[in-house]
Amino acid sequence: REKTPLDGFITAGGTVRGIRTGASEIVCADTVICAGPWSAPVGAMLDLTLPIEPSPRQVFVTEPFDGIGPRSPMTIDFHTSFYFHPEGEGVLFGMSDPATPPGDDTSVDWSFLDSITAVAQRRWPPLLDARVKSAWAGLYENTPDFQPLVGPLQPGLWIAAGFSGHGFMMAPVIGRWLASWMTDGAPTADLRAFAPDRFAAGGLQPERNVI
Ligand SMILES: Cc1cc2nc3c(=O)[nH]c(=O)nc-3n(C[C@H](O)[C@H](O)[C@H](O)COP(=O)(O)OP(=O)(O)OC[C@H]3O[C@@H](n4cnc5c(N)ncnc54)[C@H](O)[C@@H]3O)c2cc1C
Known part of the structure; x- marks a missing residue:
């Protein structure tokens, strides 16, 4: 039901x-x-x-962006957890933040964009040319x-x-x-x-x- x-x-x-x-x-x-x-x-x-435990994760989506093709695979930097993949004509990207405590707050933390940008600068610089159009936060459901x-x-x-x-x-x-x-x-x-x-x-x- x-x-x-x-x-x-x-x-x-x-x-x-x-x-x-x-x-x-x-x-x-x-x-x-x-x-x-x-x-x-x-x-x-x-x-x-x-x-x-609920654990918030931030996700960002860009406007149309020709720095990524529609057939590009989901790409993950396991060293930092920064990841991205095509989303419509843009790109969806995110990263986990070990400093975020467990909780069920799903408000968007725009300041976290700076942390991701710092990583993208080293891992995938083309992302810095994209314009973010939307963001959302969701909850992981972590066990030990x-x-x-x-x-x-x-x-x-x-x-x-x-x-x-x-x-x-x-x-x-x-x-x-x-x-x-x-x-x-x-x-x-x-x-x-x-x-x-x-x-x-x-x-x-x-x-x-x-x-
Ligand atoms: C940003 C983000 C990215 C993700 N990316 C991936 C991915 O790439 N690949 C992947 O495999 N997984 C991914 N996940 C994880 C995936 O979304 C979850 O692991 C999965 O949805 C868990 O499914 P579930 O059915 O256990 O729980 P949920 O989908 O959370 O469903 C739980 C349901 O229980 C209901 N509920 C809760 N409490 C009550 C109550 N008291 N009474 C009645 N109903 C209740 C809720 O309303 C909800 O409908 C991602 C998650 C996030 C947040």
Whole structure:
């Protein structure tokens, strides 16, 4: 049910039986927390501590710009996380800012453009000739090792969240694997790297290629 905030979970004897939204209830055998950057507050409704933090990212888009072709690939400087790709007739670019604390502020920080410009001057100077026409900010949903939490949390409750800024790429296969895990009773792929309880065991191998 779209555009409908979750009010809480229906539970019986430690098993999640569905959710409550406004005046209605949705009863189901399996419930999945997939609330992206807002998954931790959703888990808190059941007193669960989910290690997922919202982290703002700034994105800028230029006016038409002939410094990039329509077939240019997405290009990433993993040293700085500066990236760009064609967007319409212009270019879309961004960079992560380690100094930005976790939070859900999605206002545009125009001052960050100066930081990106300094990097572009070394990495892709043609960008300095482009005119920025718009900007927006969105939220990554980071976990301690920048990998998602995928799997069962408690009877009747699952999670697929915390994709740490690479959820578009992972969504189709994770959806398929999780659905077959629910219906077949066992995962069809080895998903231990995404186990929701892996952080307690330590020995994490953080994803390094997060921009
Ligand atoms: C600037 C930027 C660039 C990105 N670039 C890429 C990229 O190039 N490649 C890539 O793979 N990924 C990229 N991502 C990451 C990708 O967008 C996310 O990983 C992905 O969207 C996560 O999907 P999700 O379904 O887990 O969460 P979301 O898409 O955030 O969906 C969560 C949903 O839960 C709903 N929700 C939350 N709380 C409640 C509640 N209490 N009640 C009801 N509904 C609720 C929200 O409204 C939302 O619809 C980027 C993200 C950003 C911000």
